[in-house]
Amino acid sequence: MEPPALPRRVTIVDVAQHAQVSTTTVSKVLRNAYGASPAMRAKVQQAISELGYRPNAAARAMRGQTYTLGVMLPDLRNPFFPEILDGLTEALRGTEYQVLVGPGGCNDEQAESHVTDAMIDRGMDGMILIAPISSRSRLEHLANRVPTVIVGRHGHSAAYDTVSDDDLTGAALVVGHLAGLGHRRIAHIEHAETDPDRLVEMPNAIRADGYQRAMHAHGLASEIDIVSTTYTQEGGYVGARQLLARSRRPTAIFAGADIVAMGVLDAISEAGLLVPADISVAGYDNTTFAQLGQISLTSVDQAGRHIGAETARLLLDRIADRHRPSAQIKLSPTLVPRRTTAPPPE
Amino acid sequence: MEPPALPRRVTIVDVAQHAQVSTTTVSKVLRNAYGASPAMRAKVQQAISELGYRPNAAARAMRGQTYTLGVMLPDLRNPFFPEILDGLTEALRGTEYQVLVGPGGCNDEQAESHVTDAMIDRGMDGMILIAPISSRSRLEHLANRVPTVIVGRHGHSAAYDTVSDDDLTGAALVVGHLAGLGHRRIAHIEHAETDPDRLVEMPNAIRADGYQRAMHAHGLASEIDIVSTTYTQEGGYVGARQLLARSRRPTAIFAGADIVAMGVLDAISEAGLLVPADISVAGYDNTTFAQLGQISLTSVDQAGRHIGAETARLLLDRIADRHRPSAQIKLSPTLVPRRTTAPPPE
Numbered sequence: 001m002e003p004p005a006l007p008r009r010v011t012i013v014d015v016a017q018h019a020q021v022s023t024t025t026v027s028k029v030l031r032n033a034y035g036a037s038p039a040m041r042a043k044v045q046q047a048i049s050e051l052g053y054r055p056n057a058a059a060r061a062m063r064g065q066t067y068t069l070g071v072m073l074p075d076l077r078n079p080f081f082p083e084i085l086d087g088l089t090e091a092l093r094g095t096e097y098q099v100l101v102g103p104g105g106c107n108d109e110q111a112e113s114h115v116t117d118a119m120i121d122r123g124m125d126g127m128i129l130i131a132p133i134s135s136r137s138r139l140e141h142l143a144n145r146v147p148t149v150i151v152g153r154h155g156h157s158a159a160y161d162t163v164s165d166d167d168l169t170g171a172a173l174v175v176g177h178l179a180g181l182g183h184r185r186i187a188h189i190e191h192a193e194t195d196p197d198r199l200v201e202m203p204n205a206i207r208a209d210g211y212q213r214a215m216h217a218h219g220l221a222s223e224i225d226i227v228s229t230t231y232t233q234e235g236g237y238v239g240a241r242q243l244l245a246r247s248r249r250p251t252a253i254f255a256g257a258d259i260v261a262m263g264v265l266d267a268i269s270e271a272g273l274l275v276p277a278d279i280s281v282a283g284y285d286n287t288t289f290a291q292l293g294q295i296s297l298t299s300v301d302q303a304g305r306h307i308g309a310e311t312a313r314l315l316l317d318r319i320a321d322r323h324r325p326s327a328q329i330k331l332s333p334t335l336v337p338r339r340t341t342a343p344p345p346e
Numbered sequence: 347m348e349p350p351a352l353p354r355r356v357t358i359v360d361v362a363q364h365a366q367v368s369t370t371t372v373s374k375v376l377r378n379a380y381g382a383s384p385a386m387r388a389k390v391q392q393a394i395s396e397l398g399y400r401p402n403a404a405a406r407a408m409r410g411q412t413y414t415l416g417v418m419l420p421d422l423r424n425p426f427f428p429e430i431l432d433g434l435t436e437a438l439r440g441t442e443y444q445v446l447v448g449p450g451g452c453n454d455e456q457a458e459s460h461v462t463d464a465m466i467d468r469g470m471d472g473m474i475l476i477a478p479i480s481s482r483s484r485l486e487h488l489a490n491r492v493p494t495v496i497v498g499r500h501g502h503s504a505a506y507d508t509v510s511d512d513d514l515t516g517a518a519l520v521v522g523h524l525a526g527l528g529h530r531r532i533a534h535i536e537h538a539e540t541d542p543d544r545l546v547e548m549p550n551a552i553r554a555d556g557y558q559r560a561m562h563a564h565g566l567a568s569e570i571d572i573v574s575t576t577y578t579q580e581g582g583y584v585g586a587r588q589l590l591a592r593s594r595r596p597t598a599i600f601a602g603a604d605i606v607a608m609g610v611l612d613a614i615s616e617a618g619l620l621v622p623a624d625i626s627v628a629g630y631d632n633t634t635f636a637q638l639g640q641i642s643l644t645s646v647d648q649a650g651r652h653i654g655a656e657t658a659r660l661l662l663d664r665i666a667d668r669h670r671p672s673a674q675i676k677l678s679p680t681l682v683p684r685r686t687t688a689p690p691p692e
Contacts, residue, residue, distance in 0.1 A: 052487075068468060070446075076431060077634070082422040089449060098464040100416075101447040103431060118444040122414060122468070141398075233634060262638060269639035288423065288579060292608060293615035294641065 010053045019047035067096045069315065070119035071128045072112065074104040075232070078259045080285035080304055081130060084151060087308020088128070095316070097125070107191075107230055109133055116142055126315045129153075136197050147318040149311045155201035156328055161314040163329045165302035167203045170333040171210025171254070172217075173300060174282045177335055178252045179218040182343045183280065186220065187250035189239035189260055192228035204231060207256050207284065231256055236263025244271050251279060251344035258283035258290050261297055265340075276342035286336050296339035303331055356399045365393035413442045415661065416465035417474045418458065420450040421578070424605045426631035426650055427476060430497060433654020434474070441662070443471070453537075453576055455479055462488055472661045475499075482543050493664040495657050501547040502674055507660040509675045511648035513549045516679040517556025517600070518563075519646055520628045523681055524598045525564040528689045529626065532566065533596035535585035535606055538574035550577060553602050553630065577602060582609025590617050597625060597690035604629040604636050607643055611686075622688035632682050642685035649677055 012030075016023040021040060028036040029044040036044070047053070071088070073081050089099055102119060105111025112134055119127055124146055131152035132139060142148055143160035150162045178186050188211040191204035199205045208226060215224045227242050229235035236255055243250055244267060255261035261283030268275055275281055283290055286301035310329050318324065358376075362369040367386060374382040375390040382390070393399070417434070419427050435445055448465060451457025458480055465473055470492055477498035478485060488494055489506035496508045524532050534557040537550035545551045554572060561570045573588050575581035582601055589596055590613060601607035607629035614621055621627055629636055632647035656675050664670065 066468065068464070076422070076428040076447075077425070079423070079425075085422060085449060098461065098468075099449065100464075100468075101422075101449065103435065103445065103447065115444065118414070118446075122412065122444075122446075233638075266639040289635075292579075293612040 010051045012053075014051055015044065015047045015053050018051055019043045066123045066125055067098060068122070068124050069097050069099050069126045069128060070116075070122075070124040071099055071101045071130065072104045072115055072119070072132060073101055073130050074107070074112070074133070075259075076103055077233070078231070078257065078285075079287040079289050080258065083285075083287070083304025084130060084308040084311070087305035087310075088312050089308075090305070091309040091312035092316075097316075100124075104130075104132070107133065113138070120145055126319050128311055128315060131203060133195075133198060133202070135195075136201070147315060147322060149315045149318070151307060151311055152203045153201050154203070154206060154330075155197075156326075158326050161318060161327045161329075163307050163310045163314065164331070165203065165307070165333050166330050167206040167333075168210040168213070170284060170300040170302060171207045172214040173333065173335040174254045174284070174298075175211060175214035175218060175220075177298070177337060178254065178280060178282065178341065179214075179220065181252075181280070181341060183252040184220055184344075185223050185225070185248065185250040186215065186252045186254060187225040187227065187243050188254045188256070189227050189229060189236060189243075189264065190256050191231040191235070191260075204256055211254060225250060229260075231260055233259055233263040233266070236260035236265075237267045238263070240264040240267035241271075244268070244273070249279070252341070253279065253281050255281065255283050258285040258287045258297060258299055261299070261340075262289060265295070265297075275340050278345060280341040280344070282341055290336070290338070298338045298341040299336055300333045301336050302333045306331060356397045358399075360397055361390065361393045361399050364397055365389045412469045412471055413444060414468070414470050415443050415445050415472045415474065416462075416468075416470040417445055417447045417476065418450045418461050418465070418478060419447050419476050420453070420458070420478075421605075422449055423579070424577070424603065425633040425635050426604065429631075429633070429650025430476060430654040430657070433651035433656075434658045435654075436651070437655040437658035438662075443662075446470075450476075450478070453479065459484070466491055472665050474657055474661060477549060479541075479544060479548070481541075482547070493661060493668060495661045495664070497653060497657055498549045499547050500549070500552060500676075501543075502672075504672050507664060507673045507675075509653050509656045509660065510549065510677070511653070512676050512678050513552040514556040514559070516630060516646040516648065517553045518560040519679065519681040520600045520630070520644075521557055521560035521564060521566075523644070523683060524600065524626060524628065524687065525560075525566065527598075527626070527687060529598040530566055530690075531569050531571070531594065531596040532561065532598045532600060533571040533573065533589050534600045534602065535573050535575060535582060535589075535610065536602050537577040537581070537606075550602055557600060571596060575606075577606055579605055579609040579612070582606035582611075583613045584609070586610040586613035587617075590614070590619070595625070598687070599625065599627050601627065601629050604631040604633040604643065604645055607645070607686075608635060611641070611643075621686050624691060626687040626690070628687055636682070636684070644684045644687040645682055646679045647682050648679045652677060 012026050016026045026044050029041050102115035104115050126147040128149050140159040148160045154164050190208040193205045227239040229239040255264050283297050283299040286299040290297035290299040358372050362372045372390050375387050448461035450461050472493040474495050486505040494506045500510050536554040539551045573585040575585040601610050629643050629645040632645040636643035636645040
């Protein structure tokens with residue numbers, strides 16, 4: 001069976017012919033310009049709807065706007081990111097903006113460059129980069145081309161706005177909670193970071209720093225124990241296996257993200273140990289996963305939806321006024337204690 | 347502090363000036379046309395790299411190609427979809443194509459129309475629609491404009507290709523497994539469907555149909571018990587609460603998707619019942635969630651990565667030859683029994 005030939009795109013010429021008016025008239029109607037009578041306008045609108053004509057976004061892009069916002073997401077598996085996206089899309093509802101998500105490639109600077117270049121090439125009106133790992137100069141280069149909001153990553157730049165969580169406080173909340181339960185051997189699984197820029201700006205690095213500071217503050221400096229893997233389920237699994245193999249096993253593990261805690265719980269269950277009887281576990285992000293009754297993970301809530309909503313607001317604002325001073329929004333996290341944390345075994 | 351003014355986009359004119367050649371020469375180099383000497387070529391390439399010139403994608407779109415593929419994802423929270431995306435992006439690696447994901451809005455036909463229109467307006471070279479709920483005529487209308495592959499949804503059309511799982515078999519595998527363990531009161535939580543087109547095409551409707559057929563085949567027709575909610579965690583929770591409130595409670599629940607099973611497990615745990623001692627639970631999709639040691643959910647594996655890879659292959663093929671006959675690929679699922687299913691209580 002032969003499929004029908006693909007019809008070519010309906011153009012302004014087709015609309016003009018169908019409505020039996022000139023292309024100039026169609027153009028006037030499309031631009032809402034003076035000089036088209038209500039009758040003409042109705043005729044053209046009817047032809048547009050009958051032919052299914054859609055103003056060509058590529059042509060619009062040539063004139064400067066695409067009404068498209070690109071969101072770079074480093075990892076589609078991390079259950080925290082949909083929270084941010086929900087906040088974003090809710091805030092954009094009723095506007096003409098369409099969000100398109102570019103998967104960034106977990107921890108892969110080249111993949112990140114590729115997707116951000118692609119967004120610029122495709123004429124996005126604005127970009128939202130979630131926890132990007134690119135160098136600061138690269139981020140500034142991008143933001144100088146297209147209005148950009150950086151989410152999660154700290155650091156002040158005149159070129160872009162940032163919305164982040166106060167990760168130092170978040171880490172301190174976890175350590176304080178565990179120390180308050182009587183834990184001393186509190187280990188941390190971090191997302192490995194070596195780049196000096198990123199060590200002072202990335203949320204993962206700041207959580208690791210916050211963990212160390214809080215351990216010091218609780219007189220537990222000698223118990224500091226950090227395993228460096230990645231913020232993935234696999235990273236949590238691998239990290240926990242290292243910690244469980246220690247001759248002096250930690251009594252609590254602070255995973256830098258809920259997705260890391262998923263792998264930690266997996267490794268602990270595989271080792272035949274019980275949570276929290278043998279070992280306590282805390283995460284970060286307070287995702288729907290943490291809230292599951294069967295999991296009931298103690299976690300830090302950084303209000304992803306609120307982060308998304310603030311990001312949308314800043315980006316639209318910046319698109320409207322590219323020269324306004326840059327803004328840094330830092331949100332305060334809260335601790336949500338659940339069943340994975342309890343006093344250490346005797 | 348004043349942020350720097352946004353520099354305007356680097357154009358071909360800038361490149362020509364910088365390289366001290368004509369714009370015609372730059373254009374020749376860009377098009378790989380004859381008539382530009384190697385020396386000229388080197389000069390232009392150097393200017394391009396020094397100025398950070400990027401060929402304007404909007405201009406390319408006017409000429410017909412954007413090298414962008416749009417993926418409509420109905421729900422960013424469903425852990426099955428990243429599997430498909432992984433398969434897609436792996437298959438596209440090394441090509442010029444960039445994947446951009448449009449969130450479709452769970453079970454919202456209007457949101458789905460909005461995102462697919464947006465993709466067409468933005469000149470996507472091809473579209474991948476994952477379990478779309480739009481009418482068949484709407485899907486054909488879209489596919490007649492832009493090469494399209496429909497994933498998950500069954501049904502034959504000359505206008506588009508499909509890649510789906512054999513959901514009838516998948517449901518039969520689950521019922522067969524539970525009946526083999528001795529269960530008779532096997533209930534099913536489906537994603538509500540009333541539209542006649544969708545009742546014969548949507549994976550959720552076919553799974554519900556397969557469940558009923560398999561119950562008949564095992565002599566359990568009188569035990570058929572279906573609750574209609576949605577393929578979300580919330581839908582699973584609400585559905586399971588209805589089932590647990592029955593005077594004659596089911597001994598097993600077949601959740602139509604792993605994300606549904608998440609909510610089911612949650613409701614069961616909240617009711618103080620044990621899995622599988624009091625009640626068995628099976629899902630569908632074999633996501634990383636099902637594989638977690640603490641969850642260990644019996645599930646149907648429909649090989650999401652393979653689905654993604656086949657989808658990429660069909661789409662590139664269709665972009666190259668829009669008039670080839672349409673293809674329907676149906677993949678065979680397998681059952682992965684884990685710890686959430688066991689014989690019913692005495």
